[in-house]
Amino acid sequence: MYQVKRISRSEFVPIRNLQYHVQVWGEPSPDTTPLVLVHGWMDVAASYQFVVDALGHDHYVIAPDWRGYGKTAAGGVDNFWFPDYLADLDFLLDHYVPGQQVNLVGHSMGGNVVMWYGGVRPERIRRLVNLEGFGMPATTPDMAPARLGKWMDELKKLHGGEMDLRPYDMVSGVARRLMKTNPRLSQDKAEWLARHWAAENQDGTWTIQGDPAHKLTNASLYRVEEVLELYKRLSMPVLAVEASDNSLDMWWRGKFTLAEYHERLKVVPHVEVARIEDAGHMMHHDQPEVLAALIERFIA
Template identity: 65%
Template sequence: MYVPRRPSRSEFIPIRGHQYHVRVWGEAQAGQPPLVLVHGWMDVAASYQFMVDALPGERHIIAPDWRGFGLTTGPHCDHYQFADYLGDLDALLDHCTADQPIDLVGHSMGGNVVMMYAGARPQRIRRLVNLEGFGMPASRPSQAPGRYAKWMDELKALRRGEMDLKSYDSLEGVAQRLIKTNPRLSANKARWLAPHWAQERPQADGSPRWHILGEAAHKVTSAQLYRADEALELYQRISAPLLAVEASDDSLGQWWKGQYTLADYHERLKRVPQHRIACIDQAGHMLHHDQPEALARLLTEFLT
């Protein structure tokens, strides 16, 4: 099994009615901004361990489990609003870093969060890194009726148990699920991630099953359309230098089949006053798993 070079510790922080689980590496150091890492959809903070191990030195690093993921707990809900991630991040920084500017990294959904947050709170960010947080295709007002109908239909499906996440009979089953999703993930890393990504719970008959540490409500489609015009307004208000990192595998091409492309994403990035784009070879969407050393080198150069 993978052995971390820099083990983390867990802290639990009350944030907006939730008990947020925050993974912490190192200690605060005078004159050095904290490095805050936020994960993507159906992931956890521990997912950054491989990249953290590849970073040189002993930096103070903070990584939360978003609401509804990992070990963060809170009130039951049947859907999640994207704006709540911004509110949670703002409260987390109030608690952990006060007014000190930070270096902020987000992956996938987390990448979209940090881009929006940096546009709304530009004074809080010293350096910004977006790992495959591409946004989504521009929407049209005419899509709103169908979107609201789909949202209500999925709420009903969730109540009927039709959107429940699959459980597994062993940790090895969880590890194999991780490898199936990302064939580049090595078996030793998958086995290390498995107990961070899932938790053992007894079934009604007393038999144990391993359940993914993510709420099924995250699968419910947002009732709100993605407003590309709003995103662009936020992008152009980002004052920190931005490093936008993408993998050599074209995730957008796989997901959107030409409806939204890397060229479209790059065009949007032009709204960010200071930005550069970097690509990591032999990597897919989980690039912090696939090439943690290459990613750590990019971050180290950019953040220093």
């Protein structure tokens, strides 16, 4: 199994009526800027272990499990709203680094969170790194009735148990699932990740630590005009990192392209685009050394 180089500690922080689970590496120092890492959809904070291990210097690293992921409970809700992630992050920074700027990194869904958050609280961020937080295809108002109807139909499926995550007989099954989803993931990393990505049940089976309500269609339309207004307020330097595999083509099949994403980035005042070769969307698993070097160069 993968051998961890930098040991993390688990902390639980009271945030908005939840006990937020946070992975922390290193210790705070008045001479260094904290590095905050936020994960993506159906992922967990421990997923950054490979990148933390690859960092060339010791950093004070703070990485939360978002609500309803990992060891952070969902709080009894049956739906997750995107603005809640922004508020949770704001409370998290209040707890760990009040009055201090951070270097903020977000992957996928987390990349979208940090881009939005940076537009609302630019003064709190020294450097911002977006790992394929592409955003979503543009929507139009006429899509609202169908979107809301689909959301309500999926809520019924959720409460009927139709969206439950199936258990795996053994943790090795979770590892095989991770390797099937990402063919670049080595077996040693998959076996290590499986024990953090999933939890053992009382009957010995293993279930992914992601609330099934995360699979619901978002009831709110994605309004590009509003997103661009947030992007315009990103006054800090921004590094947008992409993988050589074009995931947007696979996900959206022409409904939203890499060229459209690059067009949106043009409104960001200070943005640099970087590309990691031989990597897919889970670049923090595929090329952690390359990604760690990119981050450290950018925040130096």
